[in-house]
Amino acid sequence: MFRVGTILQKNSIAWLLLLPAVLCLYFFVIRPQVLGTYWSLFNMQGYTVKEFIGLDNYKRILSDTNFIKTLWNTCQYVLWSLVLGYPVPIIVAAMLNEIVHFRNSFRFVVYLPSALPGVAVIMLWYLMFYPDQGGLLNILLTKFGMEPYVWLQDSQWTIFYIVISMTWNGMGGTTLYYFAAMQGVNRELYEACVIDGGGYWKRFRHITLPSVSGISLLFLVKQIIGVFSITTQPLQMTDGGPNNASMTLGLLAYRYGFVSVRPQLAMTVGVIMFLILMVFTCFYFYLNKRIESNSY
Amino acid sequence: MLLAIGMAASLCSCGGIDEQVTSDGKIVITVGGAPNKEATPKDYENLMEDIAEFNQIRPDVEVRLDEWKYDISTFMPKAEAGLLPSVYETHFTEAKKIIDLGYGCDVTKQLKERGFYERVNDSILNTITRDGKVYFIPKGVYTLGLMLNLELFEKAGLMQEDGTPIVPETFDELIETAKTITEKTGAAGFLFPTTENFGGWYFTVLGWNFGAKFMGQDADGKWKSAFDSDEAEAALQYLKDLKWENGCMPTNTLINNAEAMKQMALGNAAMCFANPSQINSLVRTYGMDMNKIGFAKMPGNGDRRITLMGGSFIALNPDLTEEQKEAVFDWIEFKGTTFEMTDELKVKMRENMEEKIEEGKSLVGVQDLSIWTEDSEVQKFSDELQKEFCNVNYNHIKLYNDKSGIEYQVEEPMCTQDLYGILDSCIQEVLNNENADCREVLKKAASDFQLNFLDYQN
Numbered sequence: 001m002f003r004v005g006t007i008l009q010k011n012s013i014a015w016l017l018l019l020p021a022v023l024c025l026y027f028f029v030i031r032p033q034v035l036g037t038y039w040s041l042f043n044m045q046g047y048t049v050k051e052f053i054g055l056d057n058y059k060r061i062l063s064d065t066n067f068i069k070t071l072w073n074t075c076q077y078v079l080w081s082l083v084l085g086y087p088v089p090i091i092v093a094a095m096l097n098e099i100v101h102f103r104n105s106f107r108f109v110v111y112l113p114s115a116l117p118g119v120a121v122i123m124l125w126y127l128m129f130y131p132d133q134g135g136l137l138n139i140l141l142t143k144f145g146m147e148p149y150v151w152l153q154d155s156q157w158t159i160f161y162i163v164i165s166m167t168w169n170g171m172g173g174t175t176l177y178y179f180a181a182m183q184g185v186n187r188e189l190y191e192a193c194v195i196d197g198g199g200y201w202k203r204f205r206h207i208t209l210p211s212v213s214g215i216s217l218l219f220l221v222k223q224i225i226g227v228f229s230i231t232t233q234p235l236q237m238t239d240g241g242p243n244n245a246s247m248t249l250g251l252l253a254y255r256y257g258f259v260s261v262r263p264q265l266a267m268t269v270g271v272i273m274f275l276i277l278m279v280f281t282c283f284y285f286y287l288n289k290r291i292e293s294n295s296y
Numbered sequence: 297m298l299l300a301i302g303m304a305a306s307l308c309s310c311g312g313i314d315e316q317v318t319s320d321g322k323i324v325i326t327v328g329g330a331p332n333k334e335a336t337p338k339d340y341e342n343l344m345e346d347i348a349e350f351n352q353i354r355p356d357v358e359v360r361l362d363e364w365k366y367d368i369s370t371f372m373p374k375a376e377a378g379l380l381p382s383v384y385e386t387h388f389t390e391a392k393k394i395i396d397l398g399y400g401c402d403v404t405k406q407l408k409e410r411g412f413y414e415r416v417n418d419s420i421l422n423t424i425t426r427d428g429k430v431y432f433i434p435k436g437v438y439t440l441g442l443m444l445n446l447e448l449f450e451k452a453g454l455m456q457e458d459g460t461p462i463v464p465e466t467f468d469e470l471i472e473t474a475k476t477i478t479e480k481t482g483a484a485g486f487l488f489p490t491t492e493n494f495g496g497w498y499f500t501v502l503g504w505n506f507g508a509k510f511m512g513q514d515a516d517g518k519w520k521s522a523f524d525s526d527e528a529e530a531a532l533q534y535l536k537d538l539k540w541e542n543g544c545m546p547t548n549t550l551i552n553n554a555e556a557m558k559q560m561a562l563g564n565a566a567m568c569f570a571n572p573s574q575i576n577s578l579v580r581t582y583g584m585d586m587n588k589i590g591f592a593k594m595p596g597n598g599d600r601r602i603t604l605m606g607g608s609f610i611a612l613n614p615d616l617t618e619e620q621k622e623a624v625f626d627w628i629e630f631k632g633t634t635f636e637m638t639d640e641l642k643v644k645m646r647e648n649m650e651e652k653i654e655e656g657k658s659l660v661g662v663q664d665l666s667i668w669t670e671d672s673e674v675q676k677f678s679d680e681l682q683k684e685f686c687n688v689n690y691n692h693i694k695l696y697n698d699k700s701g702i703e704y705q706v707e708e709p710m711c712t713q714d715l716y717g718i719l720d721s722c723i724q725e726v727l728n729n730e731n732a733d734c735r736e737v738l739k740k741a742a743s744d745f746q747l748n749f750l751d752y753q754n
C-alpha cells in the first residue's frame with residue numbers, strides 16, 4: 001500500500017494527465033463491455049435486469065434460424081472488403097508516391113471522401129445505386145443503351161455493392177498512412193534500382209511493397225475487425241434486405257437493442273461478436289509486437 | 297454494438313431526478329412534444345398562452361415543457377433514466393410494448409372517476425387494458441386507407457367531373473386501376489413499402505382481406521404461427537402479380553414509409569396504403585399541392601372489407617404521484633381530450649382550426665372514427681369543423697370519410713414487430729425474385745416466426 005502511494009505521489013503529474021483517458025476508457029469501454037457481458041446472462045425487462053438465466057440467451061441466439069446466414073453475411077462483408085478495400089489504398093498510395101506534379105491536389109482528392117460525413121456518403125451511394133431509371137449509375141447504363149439494373153436489390157451482389165461504397169468512403173485515411181510509409185523509404189534504394197535497370201513494377205515489387213509490409217499487416221487485421229462490426233451501411237442502404245441478404249451481426253444486435261427492445265439479446269450478439277473479434281485482436285497485438293520489434 | 301447497448305443500459309441505470317412539487321408548493325407536470333421556441337415560434341407562443349389560461353383554472357400547477365416526442369429508439373433510455381415527461385403521446389402500435397416493459401401508468405381510477413371509462417370505444421379500451429388496469433388515454437383514432445396522387449388519376453382519366461376519383465372498391469379493381477395508371481402515365485400504379493417493418497404492417501391488412509390469420513392459440517393456450525396458409529399465400533401472390541405480371545409497382549423494392557411518401561409526393565406512384573396523418577408529411581416535407589392528394593377507404597376482397605384501426609394514445613409517466621396524475625388529467629381535458637363540450641372548448645377548437653387554415657400546411661376535411669362509444673358532442677363539433685373548414689375539394693376525400701361496409705381490426709397480439717420484420721423479408725423476396733414460390737417463402741417465414749419468437753412466449 002505504501003509503495004503504491006509512493007508511486008502515485010512520485011508520478012502524480014503523469015497520473016493526472018492519464019486520468020481523463022482512463023476515465024473515458026472505464027466509462028465508455030470497460031464498464032459497458034463488462035456489464036454487457038454480465039447482463040447477457042440475465043433476462044431483462046427493458047434495461048432493467050430481472051432473473052439470471054445462465055446461457056439461455058446464447059442458446060436462443062445460436063439456435064435462431066437466421067443466425068448462421070447472418071454470420072456468413074458478415075464474413076462475406078469482410079471477404080469482399082479484403083478483395084476490394086484492402087489492396088486499393090496500397091495501389092493508390094503507390095500511384096501518389098510516383099506522381100511528381102500536382103501531388104498535393106491528388107492527395108486532397110483521394111482523402112476527400114473520408115472527410116465527408118458517413119451518412120452523406122451512404123445517401124450518395126444509395127442514390128447512385130437507385131434501381132430505377134433515376135439512379136445515377138442507371139442513367140449511365142441507359143446512355144450506353146443498356147437496361148437499368150437493380151443494384152442493391154440483386155441479393156447475390158448486395159454485399160459487394162455496399163462494400164464498394166465503404167471502400168470509397170474509407171480508403172482515403174488508409175491511403176495516407178501507406179503514402180507516409182512509402183515516403184519514408186530511402187530514396188537511394190529507388191535510385192539504385194533505376195541504375196540497375198529496374199522499371200516501375202520492379203521498384204514497387206522489390207522496394208515499395210516490402211517497405212509497407214508491416215503496416216499493411218496491421219491494416220489487414222484492423223480492416224477485418226472494423227468490417228466485422230458493420231451496421232450503419234446496411235441499416236441505411238438496405239435495412240438488411242432484400243430478404244436478409246445484407247443482414248449483419250451488428251444490424252441484428254441493433255434491431256434487438258433498439259427496435260424490439262430486447263437488450264439482453266443485443267448484448268448476447270455483441271458478446272459473440274466480441275469473442276470472434278478477440279481472436280483477431282490477439283492476432284493484431286501479436287503482429288504489432290513483431291513489427292515494433294523489427295523496426296528497432 | 298455491445299459497447300453501444302451496454303453504454304445505453306449502464307448509463308440508464310444511473311437514474312434521473314424528477315421534481316414533483318416546487319419549493320412554493322406547486323404541483324409540477326412536464327408536457328412532452330412541446331414545440332421549439334426558435335423553430336416554431338407560433339406554436340410555442342400558442343402553447344404558452346394555453347398554459348397561462350390553464351393556470352387560471354389550476355394555479356397550483358406548474359407546467360414545464362419537454363421537446364422530446366415519442367421515438368422508438370430514444371424511449372427506452374429516456375424511460376430508464378426516469379426522464380420521461382409527465383405526459384406524452386404515443387402510437388397504438390407501441391402500447392403493448394410500453395405495458396410489457398413496465399412503463400405504463402395505471403390511470404384506471406382517473407378514467408373511471410372522470411367518466412372516460414364507460415365512454416371509450418370497447419375495441420380501443422381492450423388494447424390498453426391489462427389485467428383489468430387501463431394504461432393509456434385514447435386521443436385519436438385513424439383507419440388505414442388508400443392514399444391517392446390525383447394528378448396521376450387525372451392523367452389516367454380516372455377522375456369524375458366533380459373531382460371524385462374513380463377508386464378501386466376491391467383488390468381486383470385495384471389491379472385494374474393500377475394497370476391503367478401505369479399504362480397511361482408511366483408511373484407506378486401501386487406502391488407497397490417493404491422495410492423497417494412497414495411492409496409487414498401493411499401486409500397483415502392485405503392478408504386479413506384475403507382471409508389470412510397470422511397467429512392463434514391452441515387448446516393449451518400456446519401461440520402458433522398461422523400464416524403458412526392458402527389465404528396468406530393468395531395475399532402474397534397478389535403482391536407478386538402486381539409487380540411481375542401486371543408491372544404496376546416501382547422497380548425499387550426496398551422502400552420504407554418515408555420513401556413511399558416521397559414517391560407519392562413526387563408523382564412516381566399513384567396509390568399506397570396510408571393513414572390520414574401521413575398527408576401532412578406530403579405537404580410539409582415535399583411541398584405537394586393539397587389539391588392533388590386524395591384519400592379513399594381500404595378496398596375489400598369478396599364479402600369482406602377489413603382495415604386496421606390505429607391512432608394515438610396519451611401516456612403518463614408511471615412515477616407520477618396521484619396529485620400529478622390529477623393535474624395531468626386536468627391538462628389533457630383542458631387541451632380537448634374530453635367528451636364534454638363547453639363554450640370555452642368550442643372557441644378554442646375553432647381558433648385552432650382557423651390557425652391551421654391560416655398556416656396552409658394541413659389538409660382539413662378528413663374525418664375518422666370516434667374514440668368514444670357514442671358520438672360525443674366534442675366529436676360531433678370536431679366533425680362539423682372539419683366540414684366547415686375543409687380546404688380541398690371535399691370529393692377528393694369523401695370516399696375515405698364514408699366508412700360504410702368496413703370492418704375494423706387491431707394489430708396482431710403477439711411479437712407483432714417481429715412478425716412485421718419477417719413479413720418484410722417475405723415481401724422483399726417475392727418482389728425481387730420473379731421465380732419465388734410464395735408458399736415456400738411463407739412456410740419458412742411461419743416456421744422462423746414460431747421457432748425464433750412465439751416458442752419463447754409459450
